[in-house]
Amino acid sequence: MVKYVAEPFKIKMVEPLKMTTREEREEKLKAANYNVFGLDSDDVYIDCLTDSGTGAMSDTQWAGMMAGDESYAGARGYRKLMKAVKDIFGYEFGQPVHQGRAAEQVLLPSYLKKGQKCVSNMHFDTTRGHVGLLGAKAIDIVVPEAKDTSTYLPFKGNMDTKRLEAYINEVGADQIGVIIMTITNNSAGGQPVSMENLRTTKAIADKHGIPMIIDAARYAENAHFIREREEGYQDKEIIDIVREMFSYAEAFTMSAKKDAIVNMGGLIGVKDSEELYIKVKGLTIPYEGFVTYGGLAGRDLEALSIGLYEGLDKDYLKYRVGQIEYLGGRLKELGVPFQYPVGGHAVFLDAKALLPHIPYYQFPGQALACELYLEAGIRACDIGSYLLDLDPETGEQLESEMEFTRLAIPRRVYTQAHFDVIAEALKNIKERASEIKGYEITWQAPVLRHFTAKLKPIE
Known part of the structure; x- marks a missing residue:
C-alpha cells in the first residue's frame, strides 16, 4: 500500500466545494461544447486542469501582499525580486512579467526569425504557439524512452543529445535560432531533466554557436528530482542545484505561477548580457508595462519574491512530489x-493505452478528460493530439507522440481524500473503457485551439 506524505503545514482557511450529480454534469459539459476550459469552476469538484496559478499562498506571502508598494x-x-533572482539563479538581470507566455512573447523575438527552427526537449503549448507566431518551427527531440510510459527511467525529460547533434548537422546551425530546455518536461509527463543532460546539451549548443535558454516553470521540482536521483547530488542543497542548472543557460523564461506558488506572475532572467537585457526591456514596456512592475501589482511582486524561496524548501518539495507519487501509486x-x-x-494518464480503440484524430486524451468530469466532477486536460494545432503547411491534424490526460495538482490545496x-x-472508468467514444472538433482557432475549440462526441 502506497504511503501518503503528510503536509508540512496546517490549514487555517477553507473554500467550500460544490457537489453535482452526473445529470447536472452532462448538461454542463454539453453547454461547454465538451471543452473543459469552458466549464465554470463552481461546477468542478476537484480541479486538476492546471497547477498554474492555482496553488495556495502561505501566510508569509499574504502578509507580504499587504505590505506591497x-x-x-x-x-x-x-x-x-531582483535580489532574489541574483541570489537563487546567479543571473545579473531580471525582468518581471505577468506570466510565462508574456515572458516568451518578450524574450523569443531576440532569438528567432521567420523560417528558423527552435529545438527543445519538448515545447509546451504556449512556447510552441509563440514560436509559430514568429514564423519559426518548433522541433521536439526528447529521449525515446519518454514514449514508453510503463518503464522506469529517472530522467525521461532529457534531450536526446545524439539526435540533437545529428539534427544540427542535417539542417545547419545557422537554421536553429535557439535551444530551449524545458524543466521539468511538461509535455513528456512532467518528467525531469538530469544535470548531466543539461551540461551535455549546453556543450553541443556551444560547439555549434547556438544559444541555449531554459523554460523554468518547474525548476524547483526538477532540482528535487536531481537531488533524489542523480549521483553526486544527494548531499547538495536545492538552491545550489538550481544555481548549477541555470549556469548552463544564458537566459530563462518562467511562469512563476507554478514553483513560485503565486496566483499571477512571470519572470525573465538574463545571465550577463546587457545587450540582451536592453532588448528585453525594450519589449517589456509596450507589451507589459514599465520595467519595474512588468504587468504586476506591487503586492504580486512581494508574493513572488517570497514564493521563489518557499518553493525551494526541501520538506515542502518532498511533500509536493510525494502527493503525486501517492496518486500514481494508487493508480498502479x-x-x-x-x-x-x-x-x-501531475500524473499523466496514458489515454492511448486506456482507450486504444479511439484513434489520435478523435482525441483519446480529451475523451478521457470529459469522462473524468462526467464520472466525478474532476477536471483534467488533454496533452496529446488535441493540444497540437493543425500542421501550418498542410492543414492536416498532427499526431502527438503521446496521448495523455493530465491531472495537474495545485500546490498546497488538496488532501489525501481528494x-x-x-x-x-x-x-x-477503466472498467467501462471500451464504451467511451472519441470526439470531433466543430470549430477551432488557428493558434492554441484547445483553449476555445468546440467539440462533439463521435456518434
Whole structure:
C-alpha cells in the first residue's frame, strides 16, 4: 500500500466545494461544447486542469501582499525580486512579467526569425504557439524512452543529445535560432531533466554557436528530482542545484505561477548580457508595462519574491512530489496506465493505452478528460493530439507522440481524500473503457485551439 506524505503545514482557511450529480454534469459539459476550459469552476469538484496559478499562498506571502508598494516605478517589491533572482539563479538581470507566455512573447523575438527552427526537449503549448507566431518551427527531440510510459527511467525529460547533434548537422546551425530546455518536461509527463543532460546539451549548443535558454516553470521540482536521483547530488542543497542548472543557460523564461506558488506572475532572467537585457526591456514596456512592475501589482511582486524561496524548501518539495507519487501509486495498484514514474506536478494518464480503440484524430486524451468530469466532477486536460494545432503547411491534424490526460495538482490545496476520489473514479472508468467514444472538433482557432475549440462526441 502506497504511503501518503503528510503536509508540512496546517490549514487555517477553507473554500467550500460544490457537489453535482452526473445529470447536472452532462448538461454542463454539453453547454461547454465538451471543452473543459469552458466549464465554470463552481461546477468542478476537484480541479486538476492546471497547477498554474492555482496553488495556495502561505501566510508569509499574504502578509507580504499587504505590505506591497504600489508605486508605478521603482517599487520595493521590484528591488526585493531582483535580489532574489541574483541570489537563487546567479543571473545579473531580471525582468518581471505577468506570466510565462508574456515572458516568451518578450524574450523569443531576440532569438528567432521567420523560417528558423527552435529545438527543445519538448515545447509546451504556449512556447510552441509563440514560436509559430514568429514564423519559426518548433522541433521536439526528447529521449525515446519518454514514449514508453510503463518503464522506469529517472530522467525521461532529457534531450536526446545524439539526435540533437545529428539534427544540427542535417539542417545547419545557422537554421536553429535557439535551444530551449524545458524543466521539468511538461509535455513528456512532467518528467525531469538530469544535470548531466543539461551540461551535455549546453556543450553541443556551444560547439555549434547556438544559444541555449531554459523554460523554468518547474525548476524547483526538477532540482528535487536531481537531488533524489542523480549521483553526486544527494548531499547538495536545492538552491545550489538550481544555481548549477541555470549556469548552463544564458537566459530563462518562467511562469512563476507554478514553483513560485503565486496566483499571477512571470519572470525573465538574463545571465550577463546587457545587450540582451536592453532588448528585453525594450519589449517589456509596450507589451507589459514599465520595467519595474512588468504587468504586476506591487503586492504580486512581494508574493513572488517570497514564493521563489518557499518553493525551494526541501520538506515542502518532498511533500509536493510525494502527493503525486501517492496518486500514481494508487493508480498502479488499480492497473490504470500512466507515464511512469510520475512527474513532479501531475500524473499523466496514458489515454492511448486506456482507450486504444479511439484513434489520435478523435482525441483519446480529451475523451478521457470529459469522462473524468462526467464520472466525478474532476477536471483534467488533454496533452496529446488535441493540444497540437493543425500542421501550418498542410492543414492536416498532427499526431502527438503521446496521448495523455493530465491531472495537474495545485500546490498546497488538496488532501489525501481528494486523491482517493480521483483513483476511485479512474477505477470505474477503466472498467467501462471500451464504451467511451472519441470526439470531433466543430470549430477551432488557428493558434492554441484547445483553449476555445468546440467539440462533439463521435456518434
